[in-house]
Amino acid sequence: MKKNKLLLGCTILVVFLFTTNLHGQQINSYTISGVVKDMQSGTPLFYANVGLLNAADSVSVQGVSTDEHGRFKLSNIKQGDYIFQASYIGYDIYRQPISVAGNKKEIVMDTVLLQPVSTTLEGFTIYEKKPVYAIEGEKKLYNVSEDPSIQTGTTSDALQNAPGVEVDIEGNITLRGVSSVEIWINDKPSRLNAENLKTYIQQLPANSLERIEVISNPSARYSSSGGGVINIVTKSNIKRNSFISFGVNGSTRPSVSPWISYMFANEKFSFNIYMYSYLSEQRTTSDGYNITFNENMDTSAHRIYKSKSDYDFLNGGMYINGSYNFDTMNSISFWVGAYGNPHQKAYVFEDYYYREFLSDIGIYNYTIETNAKTIYVGGYGGISYRHDFNKDGHNLSVDLSGNFWIWNHSENYSRIYQTYADRNINKITTFRNGNGSPSIEINYKLPYSKNGKIELGVESGFAPAYDYWAIDTLLA
Numbered sequence: 482m483k484k485n486k487l488l489l490g491c492t493i494l495v496v497f498l499f500t501t502n503l504h505g506q507q508i509n510s511y512t513i514s515g516v517v518k519d520m521q522s523g524t525p526l527f528y529a530n531v532g533l534l535n536a537a538d539s540v541s542v543q544g545v546s547t548d549e550h551g552r553f554k555l556s557n558i559k560q561g562d563y564i565f566q567a568s569y570i571g572y573d574i575y576r577q578p579i580s581v582a583g584n585k586k587e588i589v590m591d592t593v594l595l596q597p598v599s600t601t602l603e604g605f606t607i608y609e610k611k612p613v614y615a616i617e618g619e620k621k622l623y624n625v626s627e628d629p630s631i632q633t634g635t636t637s638d639a640l641q642n643a644p645g646v647e648v649d650i651e652g653n654i655t656l657r658g659v660s661s662v663e664i665w666i667n668d669k670p671s672r673l674n675a676e677n678l679k680t681y682i683q684q685l686p687a688n689s690l691e692r693i694e695v696i697s698n699p700s701a702r703y704s705s706s707g708g709g710v711i712n713i714v715t716k717s718n719i720k721r722n723s724f725i726s727f728g729v730n731g732s733t734r735p736s737v738s739p740w741i742s743y744m745f746a747n748e749k750f751s752f753n754i755y756m757y758s759y760l761s762e763q764r765t766t767s768d769g770y771n772i773t774f775n776e777n778m779d780t781s782a783h784r785i786y787k788s789k790s791d792y793d794f795l796n797g798g799m800y801i802n803g804s805y806n807f808d809t810m811n812s813i814s815f816w817v818g819a820y821g822n823p824h825q826k827a828y829v830f831e832d833y834y835y836r837e838f839l840s841d842i843g844i845y846n847y848t849i850e851t852n853a854k855t856i857y858v859g860g861y862g863g864i865s866y867r868h869d870f871n872k873d874g875h876n877l878s879v880d881l882s883g884n885f886w887i888w889n890h891s892e893n894y895s896r897i898y899q900t901y902a903d904r905n906i907n908k909i910t911t912f913r914n915g916n917g918s919p920s921i922e923i924n925y926k927l928p929y930s931k932n933g934k935i936e937l938g939v940e941s942g943f944a945p946a947y948d949y950w951a952i953d954t955l956l957a
Contacts, residue, residue: 511560512558512586516592528546529553530546530568530569539564542563543557564578575593619699620694622695625642634687640654640711646695659709663711664713665713667804680740689716690716692714697709723744724743725744728740736760736761736762737761741757748806757798759794763790764790768785768786769786779838782838786831789829791827793825794822794825798818798819833849835847845900857887858887865879875926876926890910890912911949912950912951914946917946918942920941921942923939
């Protein structure tokens with residue numbers, strides 16, 4: 482009984498001390514909230530840096546970034562004297578002494594107004610710059626051209642700064658952790674294959690970009706697969722830009738994949754070509770053992786097997802796209818690509834030892850040998866015309882596109898028994914199929930106010946396909 486009383490007393494003491502400590506923390510804990518805006522336009526500043534510095538030594542105490550409405554909240558602040566600081570690229574730094582004390586635990590600051598940096602040049606004063614981050618309808622904008630810290634980097638570096646976007650070391654792009662994201666370039670699907678896209682973002686200089694638009698929940702006009710859309714918008718005033726890149730990817734499989742890419746752009750014309758090939762050989766061996774039981778859990782059979790396989794692959798492809806601006810209001814673009822494999826072989830040999838316990842068959846051996854060849858070829862392409870009625874977003878675009886692929890597979894299969902020749906199987910299988918999908922898409926945009934626009938679009942297409950199977954059993 483004494484032990485129970487002692488235990489109860491200790492428990493009450495611990496709970497009391499914990500409650501007292503928590504209450505003390507709540508008493509001494511403050512929050513500071515507010516909103517950051519542009520002083521001239523009153524526009525909320527998205528991703529502005531807000532923080533507190535110790536008034537005595539200017540050491541940073543806590544910091545956060547504003548949300549899409551420019552709001553911020555600093556929590557768990559202790560009593561004391563601080564310097565409140567807010568900063569944003571292209572704006573003067575805002576500082577204000579602040580004393581945290583008293584009974585009011587939630588401190589709401591007046592609207593924090595940041596002054597755009599002004600630059601005087603030959604009598605002309607430039608005050609306003611685009612914010613680095615902004616919201617426009619369903620889009621979150623990262624204005625790359627207004628971020629001086631990224632101008633010496635690449636498009637891959639710029640994407641890392643876009644809201645919710647991540648690029649891993651291999652160049653794969655995800656949006657909020659989702660990999661099924663579509664990449665658009667200048668308001669059009671990029672139509673780049675995976676490797677070409679990686680090369681594009683890793684090699685294109687960031688100073689050739691105007692902005693990156695992130696659409697997490699795209700509307701119907703984007704025809705997205707559901708993972709979101711990232712639209713990379715390049716500068717329209719590029720005087721001249723060109724670069725060539727090449728490389729080789731390899732592994733101990735062994736496999737080797739050389740590639741080469743060339744890009745060129747000036748005020749009227751842009752061009753990109755990408756070529757690659759892939760060669761791989763795989764050699765594997767395996768063995769195993771399994772037991773089969775009947776419904777009474779009696780061993781009905783066991784099997785021992787060994788297998789080896791050889792796979793040889795050789796494939797490649799190329800992609801070309803380009804665009805031409807007739808004038809400031811009319812432009813045309815095209816894209817074409819092809820891929821295929823002239824050589825893909827697979828050879829598999831399996832050796833089985835089989836024993837049945839509950840039948841008169843007893844012990845028997847058989848082998849399986851498979852020789853397969855696969856050849857496929859595919860292509861895609863299209864052309865797009867765009868007419869701008871003005872520079873305010875009133876435009877009409879027409880796209881014609883299509884793709885096709887043909888796949889041919891042949892296989893020789895044999896299953897040979899050493900003691901039961903009547904079970905032998907030897908057959909040849911041939912399988913062919915193909916697909917094509919031409920389509921046309923027309924889009925019309927008409928802004929009717931500063932914050933609204935009408936978008937109309939129509940898309941039509943069809944996808945004819947065929948399949949062919951042929952099985953020739955030579956011996957059964």
